Amino acid sequence: MRQETRKTRRKEIQQAALALLVQHGYAATTMASVAKAAGASLETLYKWYGDKPGLFRAMVQANIEELRDELVMSAAAFRDPLAAVQEFGPRLIAVLTSEEVVALNRAAAADPSGDLGRIIAEAGRGSIAPQLTDLFARAMEGEDPAQVTEVYLGLLLGDLQIRRVIGRMPPPDAIETRERSDRALELLCRLYPACPSKPPT
Structure with missing residues (x-):
């Protein structure tokens, strides 16, 4: 099978799996039911x-791989690591509040085994956070970069994902994601003395 054809087929399979996941939950979604659908x-x-x-790890990774690539490209394009973080923030918000990721998180919350939640944590946050930590290590010498990453993600995302998962808000638009990203970095720099006195603009 040609690579492009396989890529399209994998996407079709993963979309079918997502539809079953939304309808039946993680425990009741089987490989056989996905194959049939x-x-x-x-x-x-x-x-x-x-x-x-x-299968579900691949679904999460499909969302994260593009994000990870964008973060790597931002880090290479900007001399200032905080400028790379600022550029990346809106995209991170957009992906984590997208309909597909919200559906995965709803299913994880309803999965009593906790398996889907572990997959999302490992393949999602576990993939992006280390790269953000590296950028903060370069930007804020003397601070604990892992802690800075945790604080930044809290400021950036807050309860957005929870509100999306429980259906209390629509996906934020481009203006809101940009404003939220800028504000998160501004607040972060107020909290950490090692941060440059003014975040990039």
């Missing part, structure tokens, strides 16, 4: 994903 063979699913956790 996607019109794919069970053999193909096991070959490509290994098992059900592997």
Whole structure:
């Protein structure tokens, strides 16, 4: 199978899995039901994903990989690491409050095993946070960069994801994500003396 064709097919399978996840929850969504809904063979699913956790890990990673690449590109494009963080902030908000990620988080909250929640934490936050930590280490010498990352993510996201998951707000628009990102960095620099006196503009 050609690479482009396989990429399209994987996307179709993952969309089918997401639809079943929203309708039935993580525990009741099986590899067999995904194969049937996607019109794919069970053999193909096991070959490509290994098992059900592997399938849903791939779904989370599909959202995160593009984000991670954008963060790497921002870090390379901006001499000032805080400028890279500022550029990346709106995209992070947009992805984490998107309909697909909200659906995954709703399913994780309803999964008594906690398996889906662990997958999301490992493949999502566990992939992005270390790169942010590296940027903060370069920007704020003498501070604990891991702690700075935690504080920044709290300022950036607040309760946005929770409000999206419980259906109390629509996805924020581009203006709101930009304003929230700028404000988060401004507040962060007030909290940490090692931060440059004025965040990038």
